Amino acid sequence: MNQDLTQQWLTEIQTIKEQMAELQRDRDAAWESAQKWRKLYNTEAEQRRTDAQLSQLAIASLKADLHKLQGIETGTLAATPVTAIQQEIEQLKSMEDLQAKLIAMIKERDRLLQALKTEQDSHAQTRNNLTTALGDAIDSLTRERAGAKEKGEQGVGR
Numbered sequence: 001m002n003q004d005l006t007q008q009w010l011t012e013i014q015t016i017k018e019q020m021a022e023l024q025r026d027r028d029a030a031w032e033s034a035q036k037w038r039k040l041y042n043t044e045a046e047q048r049r050t051d052a053q054l055s056q057l058a059i060a061s062l063k064a065d066l067h068k069l070q071g072i073e074t075g076t077l078a079a080t081p082v083t084a085i086q087q088e089i090e091q092l093k094s095m096e097d098l099q100a101k102l103i104a105m106i107k108e109r110d111r112l113l114q115a116l117k118t119e120q121d122s123h124a125q126t127r128n129n130l131t132t133a134l135g136d137a138i139d140s141l142t143r144e145r146a147g148a149k150e151k152g153e154q155g156v157g158r
Contacts, residue, residue, distance in 0.1 A: 055092070055095070059089055065105075
């Protein structure tokens, strides 16, 4: 009976050892999995931080371009437009949204620059036309006065 009890204890100890080994393997596998997920999380977080920094740089560049186009110094923009700009920026959910917005802004800038150039050309043409018309009017008035003066002198000389 003593030997049966000893054998039973040895079997129980062996079973417990196997369970412990299995639990240790499970623990190690869980640890490795946690490490892998932690690494993936850190990589993703770093990418998000990089994207956020690039987005902030792009936004700052767009703001500088906008200020330059508007002829406004950086510190003089009123609080309300900045709030509106910030709200619009917060609506951008991804880098693709930011890129699409940037492309749209660049197209709008180019369109506005072309419209400004067209307006400047039109203004220059109008200025030239008015200068020419004014010159013609002065020449015509000068000839008219000279003609009237000659008629007056001819009438006096008779």
